[in-house]
Amino acid sequence: IRADSPLAGQQLGELRLRERHGVTVIGQWRGGQFAIAKGPDMRIESGAILVVVGAHASLTQIERLAAPIRRTGPIVVAGYGTVGGKVVQMLRDAHEMTVVIDQQLAPGVDIVGNVLEHTTLNRANVRAASAVVLALSNDSEGVFATAVVRDYAPEVPLIVRVNRALNIARLYQAGADFALSVGQMAGEILAYHLLGEQAVTVEPRIKFVRLAPGALVGQHPWRAWVRERTGAAVVAVERDRDVFVKFDDDFQVDPGDILFVCGTLSSLDQYVREFQAAPAESALTADEPNDSAL
Known part of the structure; x- marks a missing residue:
C-alpha cells in the first residue's frame, strides 16, 4: 500500500471493499507481522501488504488502488542459483521482463557483479526497477544486501529469500518489504502434495x-x-x-x-x-x- 494510495489510513468499514469491488481482505503484513482482519475497524496502513481474495478483475482494481502509479521497469533478480533460477523462470512464464545479477557468468545472467556494490546496482538500473528480488543463498549476505539495496533505491519494492525463519525479523529491520522462508514454503508444498x-x-x-x-x-x-x-x-x-x-x-x-x-x-x-x-x-x-x- 503506497502512501499516496486512497486505501492508506482507511478502515475496512469505510472502504466497503466487498460491496464495491467484490474482494475479501484477510489481513495485512506490516514489518514482518501479520494482522488478521477481524472486523470493519481494521485500519489499512501505508507500506503494508494486503492479503486479499477475489476474482482476477476485482484484484486488478484493488492493485490499482494500492499502488496508483505502477512502476514499469523490469524485475531485478539478484542470485541465480536454484531459487533465483526458478523465480526468473516463473516471472518469464508470466511475461515479466527480468534482469538477472550474479557473481558468476552463466547462461541467463545479464549482469556479472556483486549486488553489494553500487556499480552493479547502477548497471542493473535498480532505481527504475518495478521490484527487486534478492535470492541469495546466505542469510547474512541477504541482510547486508537488503540494507544496501534499500539505501540505494528507497522506493523500489524489495522481496528477499531467507533460509531460516528466525532471520526474517532481521530482514525487515534492514528494509525488506517482504521476506519468504524457503523452509516454510517447502513445508507447505510437501504437506499439500504428500499428505493431501x-x-x-x-x-x-x-x-x-x-x-x-x-x-x-x-x-x-x-x-x-x-x-x-x-x-x-x-x-x-x-x-x-x-x-x-x-x-x-x-x-x-x-x-x-x-x-x-x-x-x-x-x-x-x-x-x-x-x-x-x-x-x-x-x-x-x-x-x-x-x-x-x-
Missing part, C-alpha cells in the same frame, strides 16, 4: 478450509455477520463445479454448496459451532480453471 492437506495456509495462524454450508443455507454469505460473530470469513462459494468470489444481492447459499472459509484455528472452530458446519469435499480439481485468485 485440504486446507491452505496463508500464514502459520491462518487457514482456508472447505466446509458444508450448515446454518448459512438460504442466507447471503456476506450478510450473516460471519466475521463479527466468529472472526472467520466466507471468501468463496463452490457450486456445480464453479467457484464464486463475488455475489449478487439476491445470492443465497444452497444446501449443496461448499463454502471456502478463512480464519485462525480458534475462529474456524467458532464458525463450525456457530453455523453447525462440517468438513466438505470439493469436486473442483486442481487442473480445472476458475476465475478466483489469492
